[in-house]
Amino acid sequence: MSEQQDHVSKSSSSSISTSTQESEEEVSVTIGSLLAQARNDKGHSLGRRLLHLGSVPHRPRVNGDIPNVDNATLDHERLLERLGTYGLAEFQIEGDGNCQFRALADQIFRNPEYHKQVRKAVMKQLKEFRKRYEGYVPMEYKVYLKKMKRSGEWGDHLTLQAAADRFGAKICLLTSFRDTCLIEIVPRDLTPTRELWLSFWCEVHYNSLYATDGERLFCLGLLIW
Template identity: 95%
Template sequence: MSEQHDRVSKSSSSSISSSTQESEEEVSVTIGSLLAQARNDSGRSLGKRLLHLGSIPHTPRVNGDIPDVDNATLDHERLLERLGTYGLAEFQIEGDGNCQFRALADQIFCNPEYHKHVRKAVMKQLKEFRKRYEGYVPMEYKVYLKKMKRSGEWGDHLTLQAAADRFGAKICLVTSFRDTCLIEIVPRDMTPTRELWLSFWCEVHYNSLYGTDDLLTRKTKKKHWLF
């Protein structure tokens, strides 16, 4: 009787723990949506500045070769010139291997320290909808997921697509590429409810983008707001 009670107790504790974890994630995404909505008008205004440029179709893919130092430097100069032309400014993101997720966290939650939550949400999307993404991965999918789960692993164009799908967002990249200024990643099978703006320095680094005036008034949200 005591053993049965212990099993029931453990089962209940496990269910409660799982339920609590799911509830926290739902709450964080909901609050994140509210925070993003508060700056969505700003995001749309950024879009208006680049309307005439047009964007190229986005193909999800894993990371390729990193450019050499000389090419990367020239690309960065090109990116800075473009941002200045359109009145855009970068909120500098730490280059610790988590920059894509940090930049997305800054756009969604106004705090790049939520990068672990964003990575977790992206990984959940990649796992739950495997058939949607595995065709873009030139390795065993489980190996890819195990690698991408690690903090410090660079995000790629596939994780950007998964983030767009998970958060219902159009992700706009102002790039350093010579022939491509703007790339838009749109969620599949849904109309985006927000825009997230990132700068993309030629396979090297992501920063969070704002209008120059908006960056001056940007305030980081405290971490305890989400949990």
């Protein structure tokens, strides 16, 4: 085979591969969205399970200081105890700096690998509605946006608010805070159409949250099938 033919063959193969990959991604996102919608009642059942806890008003904010090892350990133990008490389980999310967006992607699409799409949507929300969010940022807003759009940059409570607003979702955080077990982040000017459940090991890590009834495994089984 000539060099030119070889190049054409590789180019054609690459094009087919890219097209196939994009098609698979579109199908996966569609299936994930349908599963999430179909199981929205399951999310509401989590809310009913924790209804007696109440929740605190959410104030968007940037990230605070990372706790020292001793406090972080105590926080994690407190979170694990709460998960056990209320029959909840964490779907473990990779700790690569994208954990908030990965956890949201798992809840929305049943696929944490769509974290880039979630971050992009959140950034679009933050840019389009600047006046709604910039007052919560203790730095020049353009600097904040430039920083937050980078893959690996930790999400904060402002990006959670923007995600709630963008996706029309109530985001429920089961936290490791000593005095605050549950935080609810509701979309502004919208009635939420779904609930997204995350665990929050405070200032350290986010995971995706489910009831311990095999729902996540059932969803994964459908996606694989």
